[in-house]
Amino acid sequence: MNPGRFITFEGGEGVGKSTQARLLAQALEAHRYEVVITREPGGTKGAEAIRDLLLAAPGPGWNPRAEALLFAAARSDHVERLILPSLNAGKWVISDRFIDSTRAYQGGGGGLWDKDILALHQLGSGGLLPDLTILIEVSPARAAERISLRDQGRSDSIAGRAADYHARVAAEFARLARQEPERFVRVDGNADADETHAKVMAALTRIGVGQA
Numbered sequence: 530m531n532p533g534r535f536i537t538f539e540g541g542e543g544v545g546k547s548t549q550a551r552l553l554a555q556a557l558e559a560h561r562y563e564v565v566i567t568r569e570p571g572g573t574k575g576a577e578a579i580r581d582l583l584l585a586a587p588g589p590g591w592n593p594r595a596e597a598l599l600f601a602a603a604r605s606d607h608v609e610r611l612i613l614p615s616l617n618a619g620k621w622v623i624s625d626r627f628i629d630s631t632r633a634y635q636g637g638g639g640g641l642w643d644k645d646i647l648a649l650h651q652l653g654s655g656g657l658l659p660d661l662t663i664l665i666e667v668s669p670a671r672a673a674e675r676i677s678l679r680d681q682g683r684s685d686s687i688a689g690r691a692a693d694y695h696a697r698v699a700a701e702f703a704r705l706a707r708q709e710p711e712r713f714v715r716v717d718g719n720a721d722a723d724e725t726h727a728k729v730m731a732a733l734t735r736i737g738v739g740q741a
């Protein structure tokens with residue numbers, strides 16, 4: 530049995546990751562791939578419970594180190610119970626966020642060292658990295674419009690942070706993409722969902738999808 534492939538969508542709030550993950554899953558299923566679509570934090574019962582703790586933080590909230598540990602614990606369960614078994618069964622796994630979100634949010638936004646986050650990832654998840662990471666980038670104004678239409682003023686304890694936190698997150702995602710050009714593809718997500726999906730499909734030729 531060939532192992533499956535692991536594709537992640539990354540980017541800031543409201544850039545269209547979940548929309549593109551769904552469209553990609555439908556396109557791959559139409560090509561008869563077996564697809565598992567999942568998200569972080571979450572994807573398993575335990576990781577979804579940690580998601581609730583992270584996104585509705587009790588009391589004064591988590592410091593960046595506690596946050597990184599909780600994300601790493603959630604990811605460890607997700608990798609062990611869902612991602613690796615699916616890949617080993619030959620399925621394609623599409624995750625809405627993964628390790629690069631911790632590097633961008635708790636690292637770029639929260640000030641933790643990238644090497645410490647990667648050490649935690651090694652401990653929790655054996656250092657698993659995606660075959661392909663699609664970074665969707667949208668102007669802050671466009672993302673804010675989409676979020677306000679979708680969420681009607683509600684936000685969770687991380688999305689609701691100040692604009693300068695989210696600017697550091699976006700800058701760190703861009704830095705990671707420049708640092709690992711063989712794994713990342715940057716996709717401009719400002720256009721409509723179908724146009725962005727076409728760019729995502731073009732990016733998949735990198736891992737052999739769509740080539741004759």
Ligand SMILES: Nc1ncnc2c1ncn2[C@@H]1O[C@H](COP(=O)(O)OP(=O)(O)OP(=O)(O)O)[C@@H](O)[C@H]1O
Nearest residue numbers: 541542543544545546547548675679720721722725
């Ligand atoms: N290309 C697009 N053009 C216009 N609206 C879009 C586009 N892509 C997604 N949307 C809409 O914008 C909102 C945010 O999209 P989506 O939930 O896919 O983003 P996300 O990156 O997963 O967000 P979050 O990180 O906050 O979960 C949704 O209401 C979605 O329908």
Ligand SMILES: Cc1cn([C@H]2C[C@H](O)[C@@H](COP(=O)(O)O)O2)c(=O)[nH]c1=O
Nearest residue numbers: 569570600626627630631634635687688
């Ligand atoms: C995996 C991961 C996520 N986050 C943040 C990013 C978002 O604010 C939320 C997840 O919400 P979404 O609507 O599902 O995108 O969590 C983070 O800070 N660090 C991470 O590793």
